[in-house]
Amino acid sequence: MSAAMGRRRPGGPVLLGGSVLLGGALVGALSLAGGAAQAHPHAWIDVRVELQFDAAGAVASLRQTWLFDPYYTVFATEGMDADGDGRPDPDQLAELLAVHLGNLEEYGYFTAASAAGEAVAFGAPSGGVNAMRGDRLEMSFLLPLAAPADPAAGGFSYRVYDPTYYIEMLHAEEPPAVRLLDAPAGCDYRIEPANPAPEAVGLAAAADRSQRVVPGPGGATIGALFAETVTVDCP
Template identity: 40%
Template sequence: MNPRRLLPVILIFMALGLLPVAVLAHPHAWIDLRISFERDANGQITHMLHHWRFDPTYGQYLFDDAQEHQPGDTPAVRLQGLAGEILDNLDEYRWYSHLQMADEAIEIAAAGNPRMAMEAGLLHFRFRLELAEPVDPAGAALEYKVYDPTYFIEILHQEPHGTRIVDASGLVDATCEARLERPRPDPAVVARAMALDSGASVDYDLGRYFAERVTVRCD
């Protein structure tokens, strides 16, 4: 698990002496994130590919749920059923993805064919989003955040290659770079998150305070 996840917990425990995180606090699940942006032959970014790796406990919960409730003759088929269901449900939350360029929001849509698989004991979820209009990352910087607005799930980029840009041939584009800015939530916001338990009322703006921001630039 990413060691950066422990820092806010340690700091707030030192300051407030709260109960163990298993008893109180958001988040309750964790995702290691990888993002790939696809550029077409004209250099325009057209798609955003998500690769989620769930923490062992939440991943096993999802796997077991799929085996019990999804139709299909094999574990793999039942996982695919869950992948489609999750992708559909995330529509309401914009797939946790917020993109903008020159302060203008970029609309996105699911491109279909999500994939879910258990790999080396960890559950992986992959899906693809299509930008409503291709954008030129050489003309202006593309910025994005990926977060659960309720902060039930914490999503952090997997190091060291959390974000990459690939060209039309599928190779990493060396003319582009991605800069990640870590969140710096106010201590009062951290305390609010730590005080919530799994049955607390949903706070639909909490997650944005803990979201990493990534800026993509290309030559």
């Protein structure tokens, strides 16, 4: 297996407005102070994914865990410590989870996958959990494939990214960022880093909060240009 290199994280933003995930319209609901508001990304998430295989050796679901940056965490959990113990209350974290997943539905849960070169559809998520990991909010949920996909029959790949690139989403640097659960013998994966052209980097730096699609043919999103790709191969 191989992991992405050359990662970067933005400096600490100051959150002033509604958050990307809390605001209902994920595109452009995050406001920041100073010149940083003119350059993407503004927040980041460390991603871990467990690919769950079925008895036939096909990928059946993706268990995703998103670890939000400390700045977003402070904003998202503000006012949630009703009992004064210094931690957000579990019931309010559960309500926040429902808000997050509800807002993400329109955007395919920030997840795109393909099998044998064809786009993969997903079902509704389940098993969601919000919890604190130190000073950071962690959200976990199970995203099932609408139909299992066999990596041995043409390969399987996925990407997790915010289409607006307001949030940078990269697989966690600490292993294991990807796990293959109950995979057939010989299955392996590789994480391929994005390789955006200088023009794409410039576009991200200049994009405002409402811009989502890259100008020109194809209609690719800005976030897709910066997304890691995880490819799973099975014999």
